[in-house]
Amino acid sequence: MTQLDGIVKPKTKRSKRFLQSREPKLVENIKNAMLIKGGNTSQVVTQALKDIHSLKKPNAVLYKKKNITRPFEDQTSLEFFSKKSDCSLFVFGSHNKKRPNNLVFGRMFDFHVLDMFELGIENYLSLEDFKNAKFPEGTKPMLIFAGDLFDTDNEHRRLKSLLVDFFRGPTVPCVRLSGLEHVLHFTALDGKIFLRSYRVLLKKSGCRTPRIELEEIGPSFDFSLRRVHLASDDLYKKAHKQPKQLKPKKKKNISHDAFGTKYGRLHMQKQDLSKLQTRKMKGLRKRRGEVTEEEHGSPKKAKSD
Amino acid sequence: MAACSIEDVLAKVEKDEAEILKNITVHKELELEFDIGNLAAFDKNPADVGLFRKHKKEEFLRSLARDNTQLLINEMWKLPTERVQEAVVAKLPEPHTRLPREKPLPKPRPPTKWEEFAKLKGIPKKKKTNLVWDDVHKEWRRRWGYKRAKDDTKDWLIEVPESADPNEDQFARRLKAKNERVAKNELNRLKNIARGQKVSVQVPPKDQSKAELGKAMQLARISTASVGKFQDKLPKEKPTRTVGKKRSFQPLIGDFNMEKQRQLDLLKVMENKKPRMNVTRAVNRQMREEDAEAARHKKEGRRGGKGGKKKGRGGGGKGRGGPKSRGGPKSKKHHGK
Numbered sequence: 027m028t029q030l031d032g033i034v035k036p037k038t039k040r041s042k043r044f045l046q047s048r049e050p051k052l053v054e055n056i057k058n059a060m061l062i063k064g065g066n067t068s069q070v071v072t073q074a075l076k077d078i079h080s081l082k083k084p085n086a087v088l089y090k091k092k093n094i095t096r097p098f099e100d101q102t103s104l105e106f107f108s109k110k111s112d113c114s115l116f117v118f119g120s121h122n123k124k125r126p127n128n129l130v131f132g133r134m135f136d137f138h139v140l141d142m143f144e145l146g147i148e149n150y151l152s153l154e155d156f157k158n159a160k161f162p163e164g165t166k167p168m169l170i171f172a173g174d175l176f177d178t179d180n181e182h183r184r185l186k187s188l189l190v191d192f193f194r195g196p197t198v199p200c201v202r203l204s205g206l207e208h209v210l211h212f213t214a215l216d217g218k219i220f221l222r223s224y225r226v227l228l229k230k231s232g233c234r235t236p237r238i239e240l241e242e243i244g245p246s247f248d249f250s251l252r253r254v255h256l257a258s259d260d261l262y263k264k265a266h267k268q269p270k271q272l273k274p275k276k277k278k279n280i281s282h283d284a285f286g287t288k289y290g291r292l293h294m295q296k297q298d299l300s301k302l303q304t305r306k307m308k309g310l311r312k313r314r315g316e317v318t319e320e321e322h323g324s325p326k327k328a329k330s331d
Numbered sequence: 332m333a334a335c336s337i338e339d340v341l342a343k344v345e346k347d348e349a350e351i352l353k354n355i356t357v358h359k360e361l362e363l364e365f366d367i368g369n370l371a372a373f374d375k376n377p378a379d380v381g382l383f384r385k386h387k388k389e390e391f392l393r394s395l396a397r398d399n400t401q402l403l404i405n406e407m408w409k410l411p412t413e414r415v416q417e418a419v420v421a422k423l424p425e426p427h428t429r430l431p432r433e434k435p436l437p438k439p440r441p442p443t444k445w446e447e448f449a450k451l452k453g454i455p456k457k458k459k460t461n462l463v464w465d466d467v468h469k470e471w472r473r474r475w476g477y478k479r480a481k482d483d484t485k486d487w488l489i490e491v492p493e494s495a496d497p498n499e500d501q502f503a504r505r506l507k508a509k510n511e512r513v514a515k516n517e518l519n520r521l522k523n524i525a526r527g528q529k530v531s532v533q534v535p536p537k538d539q540s541k542a543e544l545g546k547a548m549q550l551a552r553i554s555t556a557s558v559g560k561f562q563d564k565l566p567k568e569k570p571t572r573t574v575g576k577k578r579s580f581q582p583l584i585g586d587f588n589m590e591k592q593r594q595l596d597l598l599k600v601m602e603n604k605k606p607r608m609n610v611t612r613a614v615n616r617q618m619r620e621e622d623a624e625a626a627r628h629k630k631e632g633r634r635g636g637k638g639g640k641k642k643g644r645g646g647g648g649k650g651r652g653g654p655k656s657r658g659g660p661k662s663k664k665h666h667g668k
Binding site: 032033049050051052054057114133134135136140166167168169170171172173174176177186187190191194197198199200201202203204206209211213215216220222224226228231232233234235236237238239240242262264265266267268269 | 354368388393524
């Protein structure tokens, strides 16, 4: 009933626009994130959720009430929330003796859980602990992933994809060069994942490209990867299917050879080769009343005699 | 002398350039992978864990971050730039990290009945103008909606046509006609949607065999309130073989002796004080008891070993299912003994 299926027609233009923004599109909206608290949360977890909310503003909703669910066992209530608030990313924070300071990062496809990663917070410094000026909300951060684990291990690769999806802002065609101030640095080292957030200071260097100095600003987390729920391969592939209309149109008739030379084919009409216009050779041009071809032939014959 | 000075000059220039670039160059063993569209960089160099543990964590991470950010910024500064309202802006390429969509691909709307007919006949869509000239008000008005061009609801006078009843309310008639048109339109719209949904959801049925189809037809025939008694038969339908309990009756005038014997036996049974023993029933009861005992022994043995509700339930279930399945072969054994 949430779709514009036509049976229940929206009565106002505003509600129609609201439903249209929520329906599946060729080029999708930016993903929203919902931040949920579990049955029992500690001070660390609530502060962490608030910080992530401020990183992800305005595309995030922070729910204040506690929800007694377990994401790894029962995903129906998460799916219900996601359907109601149209959020495809979520962070579920909880705290119990077995898993202290737990954050479950996850994403959805078609309002069903695709991937879930349980990250435990070992060390945490919040935004308030760093006493310096912050960015305006909505600045697109730069994301850097360091460590070969992000490339070798399958789970870490998926985690990298989820973190890129989570923290990247809206897809923009151009960006102001002086506005590149926020950088989020993820390092996979020593069995842990370190998230640090810096402000970029562009210093004068001799040439056009500036020299970078960093100043630590935002929250800093030391995560340890606990449980993981990965989507099956075929569901993962289905989620990645891009519409054909978005694929760049291939220009026909252009081919490249091994050396990189670009070849193209020209199709022409049939040509009369006798009337073909070649380079003008003034000396060979026929002149009025002058020697013709036959006359050319006869003097030779005379010579042979 | 001149030659020396030229060489010196060149060497100095080179050194200066190197100095300048020293500020922004970073040496890495493996080149980073960049996804400029997402402002992302992926560093695959294995980090020196020893160095990490020796120095302070934060400093190591900060220096690593600084190096990586420098490389990313170098890449960003190579992009084509343009000026947009007194700001220097770099044009970003398309992001090439494959990320999953949040919703499935949109399905195109199924065509309506008219659209299918138009496609069949080759009728093109006619583009209508937004505004229509209204002669009454002498201005351009919209085609439908609020303050439309030809609005007949605003008529304060309707002529009664020749063929109509003089006592009929023409205004009410006009209103009723409009309501009927609206209802018909709504009905057609819903029918189009229903047709569209059926097409998109229906799975083509598997090829069923003749026997299966026949069985389905039979079941459909008797699935009425009067159990198929008043269902008409199709022209070539074969009469169904009777399904149900077969009752055979003895002929009215048959074997007299047998009939006499049977009736006397019946009287004897009715007179008896104690009930007649049903042999099969007794045997079944006995077997059931024995099976239950055996199952109980087995359950106790297993419970000692493993223990747990599930096993108990499984054992109980097995015990319950036992006599029915194991009745046959066991009975034979008993007889043998």
